[in-house]
Amino acid sequence: MCPGVVIVMSWKDVDKGWGDQAKVWASIMEPRWWPEFDAVLRATDVGEATQYLDIACGSGLMVNMASRRGAQAHGLDASDRLLALARRRTPTADIQHGDMNDLPWEEGTFDVATSCRGIWGPNQDAVHEAARVLKPGGCLGLSFFAAGRESNQIGKAFHAIRRVSEHEIEWSQQLGQIGQTGRAEEMCETAGLIPGERQSLEFDLEGADIEHEVKAWMSAGPAWMAIQERGAEDVEHSLRTELAELEEEGIGVRTQVIIEFVVAQKPS
Numbered sequence: 001m002c003p004g005v006v007i008v009m010s011w012k013d014v015d016k017g018w019g020d021q022a023k024v025w026a027s028i029m030e031p032r033w034w035p036e037f038d039a040v041l042r043a044t045d046v047g048e049a050t051q052y053l054d055i056a057c058g059s060g061l062m063v064n065m066a067s068r069r070g071a072q073a074h075g076l077d078a079s080d081r082l083l084a085l086a087r088r089r090t091p092t093a094d095i096q097h098g099d100m101n102d103l104p105w106e107e108g109t110f111d112v113a114t115s116c117r118g119i120w121g122p123n124q125d126a127v128h129e130a131a132r133v134l135k136p137g138g139c140l141g142l143s144f145f146a147a148g149r150e151s152n153q154i155g156k157a158f159h160a161i162r163r164v165s166e167h168e169i170e171w172s173q174q175l176g177q178i179g180q181t182g183r184a185e186e187m188c189e190t191a192g193l194i195p196g197e198r199q200s201l202e203f204d205l206e207g208a209d210i211e212h213e214v215k216a217w218m219s220a221g222p223a224w225m226a227i228q229e230r231g232a233e234d235v236e237h238s239l240r241t242e243l244a245e246l247e248e249e250g251i252g253v254r255t256q257v258i259i260e261f262v263v264a265q266k267p268s
């Protein structure tokens, strides 16, 4: 591939990357992000009867957590196979297959919308859509990796994937821009929202052992693209080598991650 050329998938192709390992994502990768989901749901005050939407909801753990808090929960994602799990988890929720840049809800529908690592640097249109479907006075909770993730432990997994995939080198730089100082806030302001102060949280992704850890990362979209370029064996080998350093005897593999988020309000 030519340097600087990034293949941007149509939303209709997203399921190819995210759906292949949907069961693995839902059972061993997604649950490890619960501290982020919990923090964003609390910061946006999701509770009894909140009209709530999770954008790029994946297999729907956050939708389920919102529903348990009493919210009228809705979710949207482009991967049908992840959504099958989301629907199974929370049958009472309204879960839609679609594109975050063209949400299938009326203007002013929701009190709260969230997106956890679903809206990235190039996705300004998705922030506009989130703002459109919020009620006046409603808020968007947007979470993402803190800038400089390359130097954090989580960066090891991304590094392992990037060193076998030219596509991921370019693409992950563009995605990660949302973490840069002021960038997420600027995206919210451009969409007419008023961002509050950026918040940060730190936790460990927990893996039972290195095989568990490799399996978890192999279920993520970025690994899929690398697998298309280099084959599963190379990607697995790269992940195993990089992440082995994080294994602790009797503890398992613990990977520190720093997440930041902003809560931005739609003017009343």
Ligand SMILES: C[S@@+](CC[C@H](N)C(=O)[O-])C[C@H]1O[C@@H](n2cnc3c(N)ncnc32)[C@H](O)[C@@H]1O
Pocket (backbone or CB within 6 Å): 011, 014, 015, 018, 030, 033, 055, 056, 057, 058, 059, 076, 077, 078, 079, 082, 098, 099, 100, 101, 115, 116, 117, 118
């Ligand atoms: C990093 S995952 C995050 C999923 C979920 N928020 C979580 O934290 O587990 C990114 C998600 O974005 C979804 N996605 C990618 N492009 C999309 C689009 N254009 N519209 C809707 N969903 C999209 C993928 O299917 C995937 O579920």
